[in-house]
Amino acid sequence: MIDAFAKWLEAAPTWQIGLVLLAAMFVASLFGEWLSGRTAKAKTKDGDDGGKEGYIVSATLGLLALLMGFTFSLAVDRFEARRLLVLEESNAIGTTYLRTQMLEPVDRARISKMLVDYTDNRIALAKAPIDQVPSLLARNDQMLTDLWTATLAAWPSIKGLDFSSAYLDSMNNMIDLDAARKAARLARVPSAVFFVLFVYVITSAGVLGYAGANKEGRGATAFLFILLTISLLLTLDIDRPRSGRITESQAPMERLKATLASQPPEVFDRLSTGKTPPPAAVPKLETAIPGR
Template identity: 50%
Template sequence: MTTLSGLLDGTPLWVIGIGLVLSMAIAAAIGWFVRRRLVAASGEREKSDQEGYIVSGALGLLALLLGFTFSLAIERYEGRRALVLEEANDIGTAYLRAQILPSPHRERVSNILVVYTDNRIALAQVHGSGSERDGLVRQNDRLLTDLWAETVAVMPSIRDAEFSGAYIESVNAVIDMDTARKVARGLHVPSEVFLLLLVYQIVSAGVLGFVLYGRHGIALATMLCLLFTLSLLLIIDVDRPTSGGVRESQTPMLLLKDSLASQPPKVFNRTVEGVASPELTDPAAF
């Protein structure tokens, strides 16, 4: 099953599509050949109602399996999409709470979070696996280590402050969200489900080849096989968190990046030695 999962995740979709179409064509040809032999042996050429029931049942169950598998893939996709928004909120909260820290820790933590946000966006947009992704993952882990090291360094100066607990909580949320997104990217539809679906789709093609004979029957069988193949390819694509074409939007993280760029630490310096800054007294600033 591990081998099948690796093939589904690493093989180009067009290769999977061609392989599946060829397999279904062979199965349909076998079904057509068996039909001819039976007709030649019995001389019976009329369709029976039983054949219609068998085709309806086989295609109905195939559609049910496709719908069930698509639901599993979409559920995982929606989970990854929700985590993007949650992570953007956690990083934004940690950034704002970091502005209460004394200098130079405030600037250091703020800079780490800005670089970390850029890294998370790049990591989500890189396609497939390889040296580029591995480098971004190493940078990601190093930034989290730096974030926690800076938090440890600032603790002696804020240990008795009321906001220290809230700040620690926000940093923990950022670190926990990293683990949550890594786990979410590794979740796939079980390989057993895809194996059953592939076998059932090929067998259904054989049933179509047995029942739908003649020019119109072949055209109808071909259309159905192509539709089912396209549906399965879409499911496989959605189930590829790091290499598929259907990937979760990074809009919340991009909005966060713009927000952090427009709010450097100096923006929050509203008072200097108890005197309000000009922005607070200038109506044109609002």
Template identity: 45%
Template sequence: MDASSPLTALPVLLLGTILLVIVIGITWAGMRIRMKAAGRARAAAGRAEDVDEEEDANGAIVSAVLGLLALLLGFTFALAVNRFETRRALVLEEANAIGTAYLQTQVLPQPHRERLSMLLISYTDNRVVLAQQETPESRRQRLADNDRIVNDIWAATLAGFDSIKHLDMSNALVSSVNAVIDMDTSRKAGRMTHVPEEVFWVLIVYVLVAAAIIGYIVRSRSNFHLACVMHVLIVMSLMLIIDIDRPAAGGIRESQYPMELLSASMHAQPRAAYDRWRTPVAPPPME
């Protein structure tokens, strides 16, 4: 969604409050218009049969309007949740890719081993913090750090590859690091994929039109209060969908637990622990 759009710029709670006030106001205006129309109808002394037929027609209209609204909300909710599940799956895939690259990095000789290992740790820590940033400024800074570390990781991989290119697993190391870089792009794309903004605008317009129809049918203050309760539930559902569709600023975000677990493991496990059963390589003979 466009960053300048109210659907993106405004906090979800404020956006929901504004929409709820407008919806209730439209319902109240519709009720007042209906009351005036009913007064004119009583003055015209309409028949009771006509009134009953009108009530039946109004009930059918309300059922159709609310049924279609529920269908639209359910369809939009499914789109938002599908994107949320995709982002959550990408977190686990990225954690696995980084973990594999980190383990394969341990076959490198020094200083390539330590350099690439530390870069992968820094990259993981930055990814965890990046997913928790609230302000656009902090996200831009973290994204810049992310891109810089990615470039450093690839440069360190190329430098380390020259020292093991005679080994069979040299290509596996390059492939694993390349998978990490691919996951970086995949997660960025996943966070930039939203439910089309036009869908939300159509939903909002539909909610406003439904509020006007319901307000026109409402006849008493008690029914108006019940209609307000229904509007609260509808607006809450719409705001929930919008919040899920805000991966960087919403309250509902994909869990970073796999990345946090990986970061803790890499920090706790020293690189020297992987050498405890390795046979030291003899230095080349002196000529």
């Protein structure tokens, strides 16, 4: 059952999930009201059971708030991890690009261009609809292979230099962050948590109906159900990194793209003349000798 629920939760649009949940809550509330009417004869005439029902409602809603807060915290933690990885990846690509400028001209031009294209593809991949993700992801993986191939081709010319290890570390770090971002997008709140939460929300609606919340004010009950549905949909949307409306900002990567566009490899050559300037002439100091 949980597997079928997980597939539906992943494939169904958010508005559809909200409508189904809201309808289920109203049905459960009406069922609770009907059940309360059937058991009315067992209630005491002085209304002592009403106080007990109030305690049950308070406990039920308190536990519901705890479960919803726990689920929301899980979703936000995963969202924050994805957001920080965007910043880390943009810094890693920028560092690799700057260190690439110390390579030989041919390798520098080739790898710099590949890094610019890789950045553009990463931004497009993060914003692409689900149907475009497979092609962009395949291009992303091919670009990483090409970048490492170009790094191996440039290695003989830098392996004797002091910065060679740092350059390999920056390239490896960039590749590792690609894997980290992929894993972060797959790290979701477990479907079993949402399943239990949905069941508990619907059960809570039935408890409210049984306690007479519908009789006291159907409008207030409906408003409460709408608020609960909105809260759950917000949590669900945050937990959908690809199809949700609330996604991690790509601003660090976009700023990196603008920086790379304004700093082509030629920019770093403006202070390089290719010749060693002659030493400055040192004026001769004449010392006066007494008597001469």
